[in-house]
Amino acid sequence: MTDATVSGTPAADSPHKPTNFLRGIIDRDLEQGTYASRRWAGTPGDAAHHAAGEPDPAKIRTRFPPEPNGYLHVGHAKSICLNFGLARDYGGVCHMRFDDTNPEKEEQEYVDAILDAVKWLGFGWDSSFNGQAQSHLYYASNYFDFMYRAAEALITAGLAYVDEQTPEEMRANRGDFTTPGTDSPFRSRSREENLARFREMRDGKLADGAAVLRAKIDMASPNINLRDPAIYRIRRATHHNTGDTWCIYPMYTFAHPIEDALEQITHSICTLEFEDQRPFYDWLLDKLATLGLIQQPVPRQYEFARLNLTYVITSKRKLKALVDDGVVSGWDDPRMPTIVGLRRRGYTPEAIQLFCERIGVSKSDSWIDYSTLDIALRDDLESKAHRGMAVLDPLKLVLTNWDEVMGAGHLEACSLPALPHPPEGTEAPVRHLKLGREVWIEREDFEEVPPKGYKRLFPGNKVRLKGGYVIECTGCTKDAEGQVTEVLATVVPDTKSGTPGADSVKVKAAITWVGAADGVEAEVRLYDRLFTDPHPDAGGKDFKASLNPDSFKVVKGYVEPSLAQAQPDQKFQFERFGYFVADRVDHAAGKPVFNKITGLKDGNWK
Ligand code: ATP
Ligand code: MG
Secondary structure, eight states, rough: OEOOOOSOOOTTEEEEEEEEOHHHHHHHHHHHTTTTTTESSSSSHHHHHHHHHHEOOOOOOEEEEOOOOSOOOOHHHHHHHHHHHHHHHTEEEEEEEEEOOOSOOOHHHHHHHHHHHHHHHHHEEEEETTTTEEEEEGGGGGGGHHHHHHHHHHHHHEEEEEEEEEEHHHHTTOSSSHHHHHHOOTTTTOOOHHHHHHHHTTTTTTOOTTTTTEEETTOOOOSSSSSOEEEEOOOOOOOOOTSSSSEEEEEEHHHHOOOOOOHHHSSSEGGGGGGHHHHHHHHHHHHHHHTTTTTTOOOEEEOOOOOOOOTTOOOOHHHHHHHHTSSSTTTTTTOOOOHHHHHHTTTTHHHHHHHHHHHHHOSSOOOETTTTHHHHHHHTTTTTEEOOOEESSEEEEEEEEEHHHHOTTEOOOOOOEOOOOOOSSSOOOEEEEEEEEEEEEEEGGGGGSSSSSSSOOOTTTEEEETSSSSSEEEEEEOTTTTTTTEEEEEEEETTTEEEEEEEGOOSSEEEEEEEEETTTTEEEEEOOOSSSSTTTTGGGGGGGGBBOTTSEEEEEEOHHHHHHHHTTTTTEETTTTTTEEEOOOOTTBOEEEEEEEEEETTTTOO
């Protein structure tokens, strides 16, 4: 694998979608009318069902088929944007399908979370058909009856057999890359015997693992996946949808092509690890079409490279381990690459879509640099997020002549634009702040003995409080340990920003501040990457060995009133620090909690 950088990508609003090999295939299929003769009955079904339907109004059908066994992550976002995006761009439909043929590990909690995630990313599964709204939300477990029928049809056609070798014998007889497999002694059973035995499997007469149904293809095939793959197994497990109706379940490699065929999928897009399965996908659908069970033309499978993001793991199983072991606070911990985690961290659906568009689709594995996601976030929020000032490492600044020159207890109303470049034709939003005798400033903005080139506060130097007055530093007070407790300065009258006197005194720096009178104390959560290794689980590495001990830090700071009034989930640019979001779980009026999304520039971690 190589590290890939992304460059020369079109802007978010570019009318020219980046092209990729899948678009090339779809363009060709549409040009040649490959799928023009298909009919669609309005619901998934077999050949007869669809034959009675109408010409399919959808130009193409794609699908997003997660297993409901965990929360979706950023890798799934790539697949979602790809499948739903292609359907949208080509006048097609993308089916939201739960691949729930595995009775274990599947839960309603995950089903709900997955639907939420897809919707939040900006996609839906409704279309209109004959003027009626149709929902394309499907569950593979609803096809168990058909799958069973397909299995019996294969047996009857002499294309499947019940194998009762032990799992060890089966493994040994499969051969390997250099050795062809050996036929099972059960391979030559008669069709009648196979059918009877398969029905006994279904009826619970055999123990779990005692037999499997295998496709009868070729034990000497150079592709091991074609050496009579198992297509049904015995497993006494309660299924979340079908309960205890079945004690045999189809294998994924058998179920998936059938799901695609019943739903009239045209382009079945999956990740590269399924490339070796494609010959079986084609074999199976070809046989079922020939047997008249499914409509032709059958779906075709296309593989693309999965998303690998530096410093991130994208495996539900490994992410679950982080949750179960308490390494993170939950699936929605803002450091998690899950969709719920990214959402809580403050990433927007627009930024994730933009990211997916920019990384494109290819057939070779590579690592995408995490900064690509942050660049997309900044590009999305730059023109949208209101600006505000926050002090994250507060130090008190006292304007010692304030009462004398401004009036005792006076609070001066100041204002600043909330957006430097408001959308054309709209009025610039404004934020209001109050400047008084006491102000919070950033500890690093004062140096008693300034290093060379330092332009901020030090005795004798003048700076501007952004949007307020020019002040002149006169010194500081310290505690017994010599730690600075307060910075002392005087305000220079008649120098307020936006007044005629503003330019009368030249300064080299303007510093951010929050008024002690109207600033609100806030909890600010600073996140960094979860792993220190850019490829935490590559090559089977133990990802827990490279956990970043400094991935989470909480600071108490102060924010200006406009930030304190944030709605949960609202995003801001904290001037000089970067992008922050009001935490959607813990933020409340009067008790602000912000998460840092990312800095203004790459590697800008505080
Ligand atoms: P995991 O290994 O995390 O469990 P999975 O592939 O088993 O992932 P599924 O629920 O089967 O998870 O995935 C649904 C769809 O998302 C599949 O079509 C799969 O190809 C796609 N997908 C999963 N991970 C990625 C990834 N990292 N990049 C692109 N697509 C992905
Ligand atoms: Mg899977």
